[in-house]
Amino acid sequence: MSLRYTFGGDEFIFVEISEAMSLQSFFTSMAITKRLQEEAVAGVIEICPANASYQIRFNPDVIHPDAMLAKLQQLEQELSSDNMVLETRLIEIPVLYNDPWTNETGAKFRERHQDPSSTDLEYAARINGYPSIDDFITAHSASPWFVSMVGFVAGLPFMFQMVEQAKQLQVPKYLRPRTDTPKLTLGHGGCFSCIYSVRGAGGYQMFGVTPAPIYDPEQTLPYLKEMMVFFRPGDVVKFKPINRQEYDIAMEQVAAGTFDLTVKNIVFNLHEFLANPHQYNQQLIGAQA
Missing domain, CATH: 3.30.1360.40 (Gyrase A; domain 2)
Incomplete structure (x- = not known):
C-alpha cells in the first residue's frame, strides 16, 4: 500500500x-x-x-x-x-425498516429515482438479488457496520458493512437529489449506509428510520451528555430491526428524556476478522454462529 x-x-x-x-x-x-x-x-x-x-x-x-x-x-x-487492533464501541441502533414516512417521502420524488414504479427498499432488494424486502433487511442488519467518518451535516455517520467485498450491499444514489429527507432516516448510497441526523435534502436510498437522536445541541439524552455529536470514526454499529409499537415506545422515551442506547466497549482485531469475517462478526455481536 x-x-x-x-x-x-x-x-x-x-x-x-x-x-x-x-x-x-x-x-x-x-x-x-x-x-x-x-x-x-x-x-x-x-x-x-x-x-x-x-x-x-x-x-x-x-x-x-x-x-x-x-x-x-x-x-x-x-x-x-x-497496529491493526482498535479499542472502540459496539452500538446497537434500533431501526424501523420500511416505515411509512420514508415511503411517503420517496413517493413524492419518484421522477428522480431509477425505478419510479417501486419503493427504495424494493429497488435495493431487486438489484442486490434478494427475493423480498425482508430478505434484504436481514442482509442489511445481520452484520455490523464500521463508522468510517462523520460529516456532510452535523453528526451524520458514514458506515461500511463488515463483510467480504462480494457480499457488500450496493445501490446507486437517486438520479437527482431529493429536497426532503425525514430526520433520522437510514440511507444507503454506493456501499455506504448513513443516518440523516437532521431533516433536509439527500440522495441516498431510504430504508427506514431510527428513533435514536444522534445529534442534539441540547444534549438531553444520557448517551449525548458527553458530546452533542454521538458517533465517532471507528464505532461499530449493529442495526436492530424493530416494529412500529417498539418505535412508538422509544419515541415516547425520547420525548421524556429517558431513552438510551446499548453501548459496550470492545476490541476489534482486523487480522482475526479477515481470517473469518462471518465467525468473527457472530462472536462480536454475541450471536449464535
Whole structure:
C-alpha cells in the first residue's frame, strides 16, 4: 500500500491511502491518526480521518510543513500488524425498516429515482438479488457496520458493512437529489449506509428510520451528555430491526428524556476478522454462529 501525500496551502496535508474503500485502508487511517493524537505533536490543530484517507491541519509557525510531512511518513513506516487492533464501541441502533414516512417521502420524488414504479427498499432488494424486502433487511442488519467518518451535516455517520467485498450491499444514489429527507432516516448510497441526523435534502436510498437522536445541541439524552455529536470514526454499529409499537415506545422515551442506547466497549482485531469475517462478526455481536 503506497500512501500519497499532498499539501493543501500552508496549513493542510491530505493523505490518500487508497483509491477504493476497504477495511485495511480505513484501519491504516485510524492507526496513523490515533498515533498522531496520542503523541500530541506540537502545532497539530485538527486530525480528520476519512474512508480511505485522512487530513491534518497544522500551524506552520509551530511545525514546519516539511517536518509535519516527515512525521506522518515516519508514522506510516512504523505501522505494523500490531497496529491493526482498535479499542472502540459496539452500538446497537434500533431501526424501523420500511416505515411509512420514508415511503411517503420517496413517493413524492419518484421522477428522480431509477425505478419510479417501486419503493427504495424494493429497488435495493431487486438489484442486490434478494427475493423480498425482508430478505434484504436481514442482509442489511445481520452484520455490523464500521463508522468510517462523520460529516456532510452535523453528526451524520458514514458506515461500511463488515463483510467480504462480494457480499457488500450496493445501490446507486437517486438520479437527482431529493429536497426532503425525514430526520433520522437510514440511507444507503454506493456501499455506504448513513443516518440523516437532521431533516433536509439527500440522495441516498431510504430504508427506514431510527428513533435514536444522534445529534442534539441540547444534549438531553444520557448517551449525548458527553458530546452533542454521538458517533465517532471507528464505532461499530449493529442495526436492530424493530416494529412500529417498539418505535412508538422509544419515541415516547425520547420525548421524556429517558431513552438510551446499548453501548459496550470492545476490541476489534482486523487480522482475526479477515481470517473469518462471518465467525468473527457472530462472536462480536454475541450471536449464535
